[in-house]
Amino acid sequence: MEDALKRLDRAFNPRSVAVIGDKMALGYMWLKAMSHFRGNLYSVQIDEREFPGIASLGIKNYLKLSDIPEEIDYAVIAVPNTVTPRIIRDCIDKNVGAASLFTSGFAESGTDEGRRLQETIAQIARDANFNLIGPNCMGIYNPRLGVRHSMDQSHGRGGNVAFISQSGTHATFFSLVGPLNGIYISKSVSYGNAAVLDSTDYLEYFGNDAETEIIGIYIEGVNDGRKLFSTLKEVAKHKPVVIWKGGTGEEGQRATASHTSSMAGSPAIWDALIKQCGAIKVDNLYELIDTTKLLLHARPVAGDRVGLAAMTGGQSVVITDAFTREGFKAPLLSEASYNKFAAFFQTLGASYRNPLDISLNFPYLDRIIKSIEILGEDENIDTVVLEISVPFLKDLSWINTNLFDTMIEAVADFRKRCAKSFITILVSGHAEQEALEVKKKLVAKDIPCFASFESGARALRKVADYYQRKSSL
Amino acid sequence: MTSNKIISTASKEGRTALTEIEAKKILTEAGIACTEIKLATTAKEAAATAKKMGFPVVLKIVSQDILHKTDVGGVKLNLNNEDEVGKAFDEIMKSAKKHKPKAKIDGVSVQPMAKPGIEVIIGMSKDQQFGPVLMFGLGGILVEVLKDVSFRIVPLTKRDARDMIKEIKGYPILQGYRGHDPANIELLEDILLKVSEFVEKQPEIKELDINPIFAYKDGALALDARIILES
Numbered sequence: 001m002e003d004a005l006k007r008l009d010r011a012f013n014p015r016s017v018a019v020i021g022d023k024m025a026l027g028y029m030w031l032k033a034m035s036h037f038r039g040n041l042y043s044v045q046i047d048e049r050e051f052p053g054i055a056s057l058g059i060k061n062y063l064k065l066s067d068i069p070e071e072i073d074y075a076v077i078a079v080p081n082t083v084t085p086r087i088i089r090d091c092i093d094k095n096v097g098a099a100s101l102f103t104s105g106f107a108e109s110g111t112d113e114g115r116r117l118q119e120t121i122a123q124i125a126r127d128a129n130f131n132l133i134g135p136n137c138m139g140i141y142n143p144r145l146g147v148r149h150s151m152d153q154s155h156g157r158g159g160n161v162a163f164i165s166q167s168g169t170h171a172t173f174f175s176l177v178g179p180l181n182g183i184y185i186s187k188s189v190s191y192g193n194a195a196v197l198d199s200t201d202y203l204e205y206f207g208n209d210a211e212t213e214i215i216g217i218y219i220e221g222v223n224d225g226r227k228l229f230s231t232l233k234e235v236a237k238h239k240p241v242v243i244w245k246g247g248t249g250e251e252g253q254r255a256t257a258s259h260t261s262s263m264a265g266s267p268a269i270w271d272a273l274i275k276q277c278g279a280i281k282v283d284n285l286y287e288l289i290d291t292t293k294l295l296l297h298a299r300p301v302a303g304d305r306v307g308l309a310a311m312t313g314g315q316s317v318v319i320t321d322a323f324t325r326e327g328f329k330a331p332l333l334s335e336a337s338y339n340k341f342a343a344f345f346q347t348l349g350a351s352y353r354n355p356l357d358i359s360l361n362f363p364y365l366d367r368i369i370k371s372i373e374i375l376g377e378d379e380n381i382d383t384v385v386l387e388i389s390v391p392f393l394k395d396l397s398w399i400n401t402n403l404f405d406t407m408i409e410a411v412a413d414f415r416k417r418c419a420k421s422f423i424t425i426l427v428s429g430h431a432e433q434e435a436l437e438v439k440k441k442l443v444a445k446d447i448p449c450f451a452s453f454e455s456g457a458r459a460l461r462k463v464a465d466y467y468q469r470k471s472s473l
Numbered sequence: 474m475t476s477n478k479i480i481s482t483a484s485k486e487g488r489t490a491l492t493e494i495e496a497k498k499i500l501t502e503a504g505i506a507c508t509e510i511k512l513a514t515t516a517k518e519a520a521a522t523a524k525k526m527g528f529p530v531v532l533k534i535v536s537q538d539i540l541h542k543t544d545v546g547g548v549k550l551n552l553n554n555e556d557e558v559g560k561a562f563d564e565i566m567k568s569a570k571k572h573k574p575k576a577k578i579d580g581v582s583v584q585p586m587a588k589p590g591i592e593v594i595i596g597m598s599k600d601q602q603f604g605p606v607l608m609f610g611l612g613g614i615l616v617e618v619l620k621d622v623s624f625r626i627v628p629l630t631k632r633d634a635r636d637m638i639k640e641i642k643g644y645p646i647l648q649g650y651r652g653h654d655p656a657n658i659e660l661l662e663d664i665l666l667k668v669s670e671f672v673e674k675q676p677e678i679k680e681l682d683i684n685p686i687f688a689y690k691d692g693a694l695a696l697d698a699r700i701i702l703e704s
Contacts, residue, residue, distance in 0.1 A: 222602055224602075225601075225602030225603035225604065226603065226604050229626055266600065268624050269600050269603055269606055269626065271624075272623075272625050272626055272637075273603065273626060275625075275636065276625055276626055276633055
């Protein structure tokens with residue numbers, strides 16, 4: 001029998017998927033979610049009342065898993081919880097790569113019956129060295145192959161970010177919000193109660209996965225903390241790992257117990273774990289998205305000195321506040337830079353000290369580009385930050401014109417040329433609709449953009465700390 | 474090895490708490506400098522030991538049943554002559570018996586009074602998920618009120634030790650504050666690493682507290698230590 005890791009790899013890259021126990025009452029959510037699967041999809045259902053519904057989806061149904069005439073790489077189990085032991089044995093007999101158990105009503109229910117049932121299925125799986133994902137989870141998402149757990153998830157385009165999530169909601173949200181920010185998933189897994197396979201196993205797998213360059217984790221608790229400690233330390237050496245720990249207060253810990261039966265543990269020790277292993281800590285979905293985006297689309301951050309380009313005087317003050325509050329410095333520029341500015345920069349009501357107040361230079365695209373170019377070349381600067389003010393663009397009627405597209409083109413071009421890390425802050429103001437359009441264009445060009453000075457500064461802090469630690473190893 | 478012997482003796486006797494004398498022997502063997510400590514069972518013996526050590530000295534109650542020595546009036550500081558030592562011995566025994574009549578008392582320890590330094594503490598406890606974890610903080614009010622402490626999971630690397638010291642808010646105090654002597658940070662790192670290495674080798678130890686350690690410009694000295702074994 002092939003080893004467990006190889007079978008897990010089959011499940012993450014399946015050629016065949018079986019959905020066991022999907023039904024009308026669930027809206028055939030699993031069969032529908034898999035409708036774009038590029039391999040062979042099968043249904044297993046014994047209730048004949050469900051046959052017409054399954055047939056109408058154009059999916060072949062079998063009464064037993066063993067009746068399916070080919071090897072099954074990945075199975076989704078949605079049968080009632082009392083039936084799960086038998087179905088897991090069927091999966092073992094069929095040599096399925098891995099099965100994810102959507103069914104809930106196990107340890108997370110807090111009942112003795114639920115706990116016993118979880119112990120039973122875990123024992124069956126462990127005895128056979130079988131890859132059981134869950135229970136109480138949404139399982140695998142592989143967009144490239146169209147393996148999904150929600151019809152809302154995109155399919156076709158794969159990426160290089162893996163996500164390991166103890167929660168199905170966060171796995172789904174990350175997969176939906178990610179692409180809006182230029183983050184595409186290689187594979188993700190929602191693993192629920194972790195009765196057999198735990199975060200550590202997936203981390204090890206993604207650590208070795210050639211498609212995956214960055215790993216995100218949403219975690220509530222862990223069964224074997226020592227093993228996570230040593231695995232995380234190893235994986236974080238060669239791939240950035242961003243960790244969002246759920247359940248940090250007393251009340252939050254009560255929530256994790258009933259959500260995934262997890263012992264949330266002491267927040268101070270989790271913080272220590274993340275620091276010691278060289279991973280990056282985030283506290284919510286948006287920090288996770290922002291940090292991942294920066295890791296993906298900006299060059300490594302070399303230090304704490306930022307060159308700030310704001311569109312107006314007021315913004316030049318608060319952009320500086322936001323970045324210095326996160327421990328960055330906005331130093332004066334070199335003599336050479338000031339000489340370059342003096343040659344073209346309109347200083348009436350504007351300033352090029354650092355922060356830059358572009359003001360009346362704005363209508364001239366070449367001046368904006370020249371300004372950030374000077375920042376990018378200045379020896380005192382590690383990261384260039386550009387404010388893109390949508391209200392300002394709107395006032396000038398640049399939005400939806402060639403002028404604006406030309407500007408994005410020029411900024412994208414600068415990003416490629418610039419040898420330093422470069423980020424933009426997209427200030428929406430009242431122009432929220434227009435800001436969405438602008439964001440789409442920036443994302444399409446892989447230009448990292450953030451919704452506020454504060455969120456940009458926070459993400460830059462996390463990533464700068466990551467690179468600083470890495471370079472001093 | 475001294476520590477193995479102490480630990481096996483204690484567990485044979487059904488004890489989980491080690492005395493300060495035992496704890497310091499173990500730490501000394503692990504390479505951590507502790508104040509000299511001698512057991513005295515009579516006032517006369519205490520006075521003679523103190524004279525040999527040199528004044529001023531400290532007397533502390535030694536009992537496996539008394540973990541918080543000051544709470545029972547079991548500590549007397551800054552004793553400058555044999556008379557004071559003898560008197561302190563009697564007072565400690567009397568007070569301890571009054572507060573804890575059932576406690577088995579070995580005697581009183583005599584220790585030289587350490588010169589003042591920056592007070593730091595190092596502790597080890599076991600986390601249910603992550604096993605042994607070290608804590609570092611400044612002693613006294615900073616740890617008690619402000620909870621200004623940092624944690625790392627065992628085993629520590631040199632970098633972890635350095636980071637956990639730098640991480641506390643009181644770090645500038647260790648760097649030397651307003652003309653006060655700085656602490657030797659490298660030496661503190663070294664103590665953390667030694668504790669990490671030692672607790673990894675001795676899984677029988679459930680909890681450990683070195684509180685306080687006096688940190689000096691050119692040294693560091695453990696003044697008190699508490700070790701609890703797994704039951």
